[in-house]
Amino acid sequence: MTRPPVRRLIGLLVGLAFGLSSVLVRLTVLQVREAEAYSTLALEQRLREIPVPATRGTILDRDGEDLALSLDAAAVYADPRYVVDPVGTARRIAGILGVRPRDIRSRLEREGSFVYLARQVDLRTATAIDRLGLPGIGLLDESKRYYPAAGLVAPQVVGLVGVDGVGLSGLEYQYEDELSGSAGERVLELDPRGRVIPQGIHRDVPPTPGHDLVTTIDRALQYRAQLALQDAVKRNRARGGTVVILDVDNGDVLAMATYPWFDPNDLSSLSPRTLAHRSRNRAVTDVYEPGSVNKVITAAALLEEGLMEPRETIRVPDSLEVADKTFSDAERHDPMDMTLGDIIAHSSNVGTILVADRLGSVPLAQYLARFGFGQRTGVGFPGESGGLVPSVYEWWPTSMASIPIGVGIAVTPLQMAAVYATIANDGVWVEPRLVRGTVDAGGTFTPAPPPGTRRVVSEDTSRKVTRMLVYAVRAGTGTRAEIPGYQIAGKTGTAHKPLVNEAGYSERLFVASFIGFLPASDPEIVIAVMLDEPRTVYGGIAAAPLFRSVALHAIGRLRIAPGEPVRLPPHRMPLE
Amino acid sequence: MSAPARAVRYAPRPARRPAPRRRPAPHRGRAAFLALSGLLVGAMVLGLVVLNVRVTQSSFRLDELSDRAERLTRSVEMRRLSVARLSSPARIAREARRLGLRLPPPSSVVYLHAGEHSFRSGPRGTEAP
Structure with a gap:
């Protein structure tokens, strides 16, 4: 009989006990101490x-x-x-x-x-x-x-x-x-x-x-304005163009068109450069020299300051030397007597320069600023330009001749439209706006803050200027903007384009514009149109028909009724 | 002398034997208990199973309804886009041209001001042109 292997059994027992204890300890660690961490880890694996x-x-x-x-x-x-x-x-x-397989494959084989x-x-x-x-x-x-x-x-x-x-x-x-x-x-x-x-x-x-x-955009009016603009650009072989339509009462931008445009649903066909060119809202971001449409500011300032009466006449030659530069009217003529109405209606550069001299540079600069030049309109659009208006202390000797006729300053089409809206709105400038408000998910409409306003000239001054603008369309340079049954108040503008990267102006390239409002007696809308480098250079020939076309659509769309007749201002020039 | 009266002896009433206790039928009682318990547990288990099934079914149904709501929302959005495209001025102008429609000449339509007062404001309203 052999002795049981007590020692070995004890050793085995101890070994087993130790082993089991280790398992027990590990289990305790896993199940108690680290349980939460592992539980969270497991849950994270299951959660997505x-x-x-x-x-x-x-x-x-x-x-x-x-x-x-x-x-x-x-x-x-x-x-x-x-x-x-x-x-x-x-x-x-x-x-x-619907793409090429190799394009997909090259991506699938990337690391x-x-x-x-x-x-x-x-x-x-x-x-x-x-x-x-x-x-x-x-x-x-x-x-x-x-x-x-x-x-x-x-x-x-x-x-x-x-x-x-x-x-x-x-x-x-x-x-x-x-x-x-x-x-x-x-x-x-x-x-x-x-x-x-x-x-x-x-x-x-x-x-x-x-x-x-x-x-504030009116979809149908915007569409019609764009079609009319496209047609005018092609007819005049222009480089591009802009149309802005403002509601006179509240500054709402009813339409704002820039040609050429692009289809935002199909950007793949455009190069980045073309897209950058076509996606600019030039009515707000780009500036141009306004030319003769700026003469209304000179006229309004003179009337407001009492420096000239509508009946007063002055002798106007067809050219005038200021400092070392000669300024002339678009057409040669003998010296003639002109009222302020004649000067505006027939867009006399020389006449405007002569009467602006009564105003002086500082008051003129103040009126430019009061009409909103040199500052953003606040329409709420990215990249809006405030225009380029030199400080009065930086004006050249010729500035008192060039700035009154809209040369030597640069503004956006929207700024210029706001100037005419001020005249149309009895002398009160209204901040243009593009957004009426927001609607939350619950359908609650929150209106945008009311537009800012400021009085620029008196009601009397704006009425006098309006009569001059009516005269400009009736018998001046803007006759092609006339619409039977309606009295339009408006002004043409033609400006040489500044040369790129050098001083001076191009002899061939122009900006033609027309800005007006209707009906003249109780204006509802202002329409500003601008054609860039049209073949027919004059605003009265190139831009006024575009204004007329847009105005006709606006009359139908907005159901604008003809207003009361507005008397023409005192004038010396024949009506026909 | 008379003989002493013999006491009448009554035979003692036999002690009332306690009614034999009905011995509980251990097997029947236990079986009933077990049956009842089993029934109860079974019913609970069944109830739980049914409840779980219902919850699971509801969960699936909820998912289905959620998917359906999502599909319908997308469908509404698609239709909204279709409506917007169909009502776009360019399409309407194209269709009008196809039908031979033209805009009236400017002189053929005259818009009139209703005046300061409407017809609802009283007799003066009728004076408006």
């Missing part, structure tokens, strides 16, 4: 957080018609590490997306864990790709911006949104905070196969949609 993008607010015209709206879309991405057959995968995806294959894909296409069940291919929620009227309704004003859904230009950029809203989040608990666990964690933080933006 999906960002839910907020719907971008819609941009509407003044009647609530859609100018820009967003729809759900998807981005197609790949994790190249999990793509098993890049060639076959590229072929199948390219077939659905890294994420690459976009397509952005802003419509949901039908995205679903077709999803159904393929290709390994390594996934979809992300995003939205796509649509512009229902394509390029024919204020593309430069509305602006553009990038692929990331952020505004890049125009109102899309200016009102990014209001339009964008804030993204939400969806949290789901998934099983190892990626299926949703029905009773698992399911948390939704809904996104806050962006506010809708109600603009």
